Amino acid sequence: MTSLIPAGREAGLRVAILGTGLIGASLGMSLREVATVAEVIGYDTDAVGLDTALHRGAVDHVAADAADAVADADVVVLAAPPSAIPSVAREIAPHLRDGTVLTDVGSVKADVVAAMEAAVPPGVRVVGGHPMAGSHEHGAAHAAKDMFVGATWLLTPTPRTDADAVQLLNGLLTAIGARVVIVDTAAHDTLVAIVSHLPQLTATTLMSLAAERARRQDARLLLLAGGGFRDATRVAASNPQMWLDICRENREAIVAVLDEYAARIGQLRMMLFEGDEARLTQLLTDAREARRSLPGKETATGQLVELRIPIPDRPGAIAEITTTVSELGVNIEDLGIEHAPDGRGGTMRLAVNGTDAATTAGDALAQRGYTVVERMP
Amino acid sequence: MTSLIPAGREAGLRVAILGTGLIGASLGMSLREVATVAEVIGYDTDAVGLDTALHRGAVDHVAADAADAVADADVVVLAAPPSAIPSVAREIAPHLRDGTVLTDVGSVKADVVAAMEAAVPPGVRVVGGHPMAGSHEHGAAHAAKDMFVGATWLLTPTPRTDADAVQLLNGLLTAIGARVVIVDTAAHDTLVAIVSHLPQLTATTLMSLAAERARRQDARLLLLAGGGFRDATRVAASNPQMWLDICRENREAIVAVLDEYAARIGQLRMMLFEGDEARLTQLLTDAREARRSLPGKETATGQLVELRIPIPDRPGAIAEITTTVSELGVNIEDLGIEHAPDGRGGTMRLAVNGTDAATTAGDALAQRGYTVVERMP
Numbered sequence: 001m002t003s004l005i006p007a008g009r010e011a012g013l014r015v016a017i018l019g020t021g022l023i024g025a026s027l028g029m030s031l032r033e034v035a036t037v038a039e040v041i042g043y044d045t046d047a048v049g050l051d052t053a054l055h056r057g058a059v060d061h062v063a064a065d066a067a068d069a070v071a072d073a074d075v076v077v078l079a080a081p082p083s084a085i086p087s088v089a090r091e092i093a094p095h096l097r098d099g100t101v102l103t104d105v106g107s108v109k110a111d112v113v114a115a116m117e118a119a120v121p122p123g124v125r126v127v128g129g130h131p132m133a134g135s136h137e138h139g140a141a142h143a144a145k146d147m148f149v150g151a152t153w154l155l156t157p158t159p160r161t162d163a164d165a166v167q168l169l170n171g172l173l174t175a176i177g178a179r180v181v182i183v184d185t186a187a188h189d190t191l192v193a194i195v196s197h198l199p200q201l202t203a204t205t206l207m208s209l210a211a212e213r214a215r216r217q218d219a220r221l222l223l224l225a226g227g228g229f230r231d232a233t234r235v236a237a238s239n240p241q242m243w244l245d246i247c248r249e250n251r252e253a254i255v256a257v258l259d260e261y262a263a264r265i266g267q268l269r270m271m272l273f274e275g276d277e278a279r280l281t282q283l284l285t286d287a288r289e290a291r292r293s294l295p296g297k298e299t300a301t302g303q304l305v306e307l308r309i310p311i312p313d314r315p316g317a318i319a320e321i322t323t324t325v326s327e328l329g330v331n332i333e334d335l336g337i338e339h340a341p342d343g344r345g346g347t348m349r350l351a352v353n354g355t356d357a358a359t360t361a362g363d364a365l366a367q368r369g370y371t372v373v374e375r376m377p
Numbered sequence: 378m379t380s381l382i383p384a385g386r387e388a389g390l391r392v393a394i395l396g397t398g399l400i401g402a403s404l405g406m407s408l409r410e411v412a413t414v415a416e417v418i419g420y421d422t423d424a425v426g427l428d429t430a431l432h433r434g435a436v437d438h439v440a441a442d443a444a445d446a447v448a449d450a451d452v453v454v455l456a457a458p459p460s461a462i463p464s465v466a467r468e469i470a471p472h473l474r475d476g477t478v479l480t481d482v483g484s485v486k487a488d489v490v491a492a493m494e495a496a497v498p499p500g501v502r503v504v505g506g507h508p509m510a511g512s513h514e515h516g517a518a519h520a521a522k523d524m525f526v527g528a529t530w531l532l533t534p535t536p537r538t539d540a541d542a543v544q545l546l547n548g549l550l551t552a553i554g555a556r557v558v559i560v561d562t563a564a565h566d567t568l569v570a571i572v573s574h575l576p577q578l579t580a581t582t583l584m585s586l587a588a589e590r591a592r593r594q595d596a597r598l599l600l601l602a603g604g605g606f607r608d609a610t611r612v613a614a615s616n617p618q619m620w621l622d623i624c625r626e627n628r629e630a631i632v633a634v635l636d637e638y639a640a641r642i643g644q645l646r647m648m649l650f651e652g653d654e655a656r657l658t659q660l661l662t663d664a665r666e667a668r669r670s671l672p673g674k675e676t677a678t679g680q681l682v683e684l685r686i687p688i689p690d691r692p693g694a695i696a697e698i699t700t701t702v703s704e705l706g707v708n709i710e711d712l713g714i715e716h717a718p719d720g721r722g723g724t725m726r727l728a729v730n731g732t733d734a735a736t737t738a739g740d741a742l743a744q745r746g747y748t749v750v751e752r753m754p
Contacts, residue, residue, distance in 0.1 A: 132603060146687055146748045150723070152601060187595055194587050195601045199609035202579050204664040205641045209634075210571050211667035218564060222671055224529060224572045226509060228612040232576035235605040236668040240661035244654060251649055257586075258646045262639060264582050269635045272628055277621060284617035287581040290588035291613040294599055310523055318712065319696070319703035326696035335695065336713040346527070371523040 006074055006099055012038025013172075016073035018066055018088060020044040020053035023105050023131065024079030025143035028058035030176035033145065037172070043069035053140040067095040075101045075172070077129075078116075082106035082249045086115035098123030101165045105131055107196075108249040109156045109188040117160055125165035128156035128185055130192070131178065149177035156185040193253040198261060200235050200243060201254070207236040305358035308373040309348045309365060311337070321348060324368060325361045383451055383476060389415025390549075393450035395443055395465060397421040397430035400482050400508065401456030402520035405435035407553035410522065414549070420446040430517040444472040452478045452549070454506075455493075459483035459626045463492035475500030478542045482508055484573075485626040486533045486565040494537055502542035505533035505562055507569070508555065526554035533562040570630040575638060577612050577620060578631070584613040682735035685750040686725045686742060688714070698725060701745060702738045 006013075015031055017024045020042045028040045042059030043066050044050040054062050063069035070076045070092045078085050085104055096102065102124050106112045113128035120126065133151035153173045157166055170180045183191060210229070214221040247254060271280045311317045318337075325332060334351035352358050362372040383390075392408055394401045397419045405417045419436030420443050421427040431439050440446035447453045447469045455462050462481055473479065479501050483489045490505035497503065510528035530550045534543055547557045560568060587606070591598040624631060648657045688694045695714075702709060711728035729735050739749040 132601065142750070144748060144750050147750075149687055152603075154601075181597060181600060183595070183597065190590075191595060191598050191601060194590055195598060195606045196603065198586075199583060199605045201645060202583060202642075203605075203609055203668075204661060205638065205645060206576060206579060207664040207668050208660060209575075209638055209641055211663070213571055218560075218568060220558060220560070221568050221572060223558065224509065224531075224568060225671060226529075226573065228576045228580075229572045230671065231608045231611045232580055233668050233671075234608045236664045238665065240658055240665055243661050244658055247649055247657060248652070248654070251652070255646060255650050258642065258649070261582065261586055262642050262646065264586055265579075265635065265639050265642065268578060268582060269632060269639065272624055272635070273632050275625070275628070277625070280624060281617055281621055283585060284581055284620050286588070287584040287613045288615065288617055291580075291584050291610055294602060294607065294610075310526055316703045318709045319699040322696040322699045326693045332695045334714055337711055371521060373519070373521050373524070 009038070009074055012036055013074045014039045014041065014072060015075045015077065015172075016041045016043070016063070016069040017059065017077045017079055018043050018069060018092070019079035020050050020058060020140050021079065022138055022140070022142055023133075023147075024077065025053045025056065025058035025140035026145065026147035027077060027079065027105070027131075027176075028053065029056070029143055029145035030148055031172065032057065032060065034172060034175040036175070041069050041073065049140050053143070056140055056143060058140055058143055066092050070100070071095050072097070073100055075103070075168070078102070078104040080104075080106075081245060082108050082112050083245065085112045086119065089116045089119035093120045093124075096120055096124045099125065101125045101127060101168055103127045103129040103155075103169060105129055106249075107192065107246060108253075109154075109185050110253075111249070113156060113158060113185050117158065125162040126158075127161055127165050127169055128158075128188075129169065130154040130156065130188065132196075133178075146177070148173070151178050153178035153180050154183050154188060155180055156183055156188045158185045189250050189253040190257065193250055193257040197246060197250060197254050198257050200238060200246075201258065202261070203233045203236040204243075207233040305352055305355055307348075307350045307352065307358060307362055307365070309350065309370050311346055311348050311370075318348065320368065321350070321365060321370065324364050325350065325352070328360050328364055330357045330361050386415070386451055389413055390451040391416045391418065391449060392452045392454065392549075393418045393420070393440070393446040394436065394454045394456055395420050395446060395469070396456035397427050397435060397517050398456065399515055399517070399519055400510075400524075401454065402430040402433065402435035402517035403522065403524035404454060404456065404482070404508075404553075405430065406433070406520060406522035407525055408549065409434065409437065411549060411552040413552070418446050418450065426517050430520070433517055433520060435517055435520055443469050447477070448472050449474070450477055452480070452545070455479070455481040457481075457483075458622060459485050459489050460622065462489045463496065466493045466496035470497045470501075473497055473501045476502065478502045478504060478545055480504045480506040480532075480546060482506055483626070484569065484623060485630075486531075486562050487630075488626070490533060490535060490562050494535065502539040503535075504538055504542050504546055505535075505565075506546065507531040507533065507565065509573075510555075523554070525550070528555050530555040530557050531560050531565060532557055533560055533565045535562045566627050566630040567634065570627055570634040574623060574627060574631050575634050577615060577623075578635065579638070580610045580613040581620075584610040682729055682732055684725075684727045684729065684735060684739055684742070686727065686747050688723055688725050695725065697745065698727070698742060698747065701741050702727065702729070705737050705741055707734045707738050 013036055015037055017028050031037045032040050040059045041061050041063050042053050043063040050062050053059055078088055080088055107130055109128045116126045131148055131153045133148050155166055173180050330352050333353055336349045337346050352361055365372050390413055392414055394405050408414045409417050417436045418438050418440050419430050420440040427439050430436055455465055457465055484507055486505045493503045508530045510525050532543055550557050707729050710730055713726045714723045729738055742749050
């Protein structure tokens, strides 16, 4: 049977979501608007949270327990933290019927997917999942039906994974606006260690070093922190508990990536110490090219030109700048504010596409009394 | 004599700027508007650049050579790269008169200030300077008279520095809108190594590691790069030649700071490997507190609340969002755009001061059809 819709479900799929926190409830809200979904059943051990999810329209019905929720489901989503997945999978295993698609939303995959595969009967079709979305809020109260619009949702098949199950999930996730990327389970944890976990830990280390030097040596050090330092340390302000969990769950991959990073820092140190300018130039040049080629706004539409505009610190200035530019029909490709080190005033960065647009926008802003410095990023 | 204005200069100071590139020409434009400055003389070995500076109003007159420029100057600014300062100082030394204040604009200080002090007669008053401003543009054509408004300008005295000379420069720089911070010359190079040079090198290393893994292992890796990775690597796109110069000039301080950073990465690696969650929690928590306490918008005005708004990719949406908020009298404290990994669409981050302002702004945006997710950073 190659049809993706199970027999008897032509009217729509029955989806069970176990865990109706921020991600589970947001997913429920999204899936309830998908034409091929007939029904979303929710369950959570937190009765108050489950009630919130129901009242916010995240689920059609709530189940009395996990077994009840999954008994007749076509798709079961375990929207629980990675550490809770193995026990939940074992708990529901006897109640899953053949052909049910079982997925999760954990940010690490190898151990979690192996645990799900080990826990359930062979007829249950396991596919690991990882939505790269969310916020630092918790709970159904903060759920949003647009949470996954434009977000990347990784699906992580193993050699045992059923291709039709991947296609069924791919269809549902695409319908809620997510962009599905298929990544081998074994590779997943290393990839996220590089693009997500390593930047967090380097930001934490940099911030920690600077803060201790400021305490020990010169409190004014942090007064000198400009845009580069602020960018590089921004994620150091993230939730420690969340990162402790991630470090625990993905320890092996993170340690391996940290070792590679430390080796590169050591090589860089030697280039500097030995004055090996040829290698240093190559490193700086290659990294610059790679950064400028990152998929995204920087290159999607041609050569961006950055306008830098000192802004008066009053309501309305930012709106006036953006409105002035938009009224010319010029699209703002990127923007941001760089604050002065002590937080007073600041400079607006505003990227537009091409030198003509930059000149048009710059002239209009200058006429309104703004100082505009143009630069190619 | 304690008066800061030299005898016979009651009508205003004569300032000579050697090097009329971006920084020198911008400084000239700024100083020409200061009441206590009578005259700005410029000189540059690049005759075309010097001519541009004159025509853009960066100087009152151009000199025939460096000796001519400095002969009767009260203040001489060496606006040349750090590597060129010692030879320029030696060249002009015989032509400087007693009491002249000699300063520079180099981003590293210890060696440069020592070279200036060694080159000139004892009556010349040397004060190292470092404006933390500029752009990646070069040349007088891109100079701007507001370049230093709100920028930090470090002055770096040594035991030999004359206090009146520091005060004279402090007055001029404050008059052009810069915020002067006095930092011991010996400490300066370590401070900038920490807040400026280390973030550049960690960004370069992170970008380089990810790019090589993408080549070797999975090209889709960079598709997964979200806001955290983008922030942490942003400065990796900086000009390699500029950073090669900085690495050469400030090698000793950078190597020492890199060693300390590498030791911290090693400690973090051991915490992860050994599962030392108590120390890891402490590290993550301390770094978070330090990042949130960075002087600046984050704490200057109370608890910021961040609104996250998915934006349609069309001209006008950003202006509509900012205008809607401003029309309520709500000040936008910070803003930025996080692009989806593949560059399509994106989410606007908009920080306002306090939960009341956030609710007001969020409601108004929701009425206009925007989805708003609120979070405390």
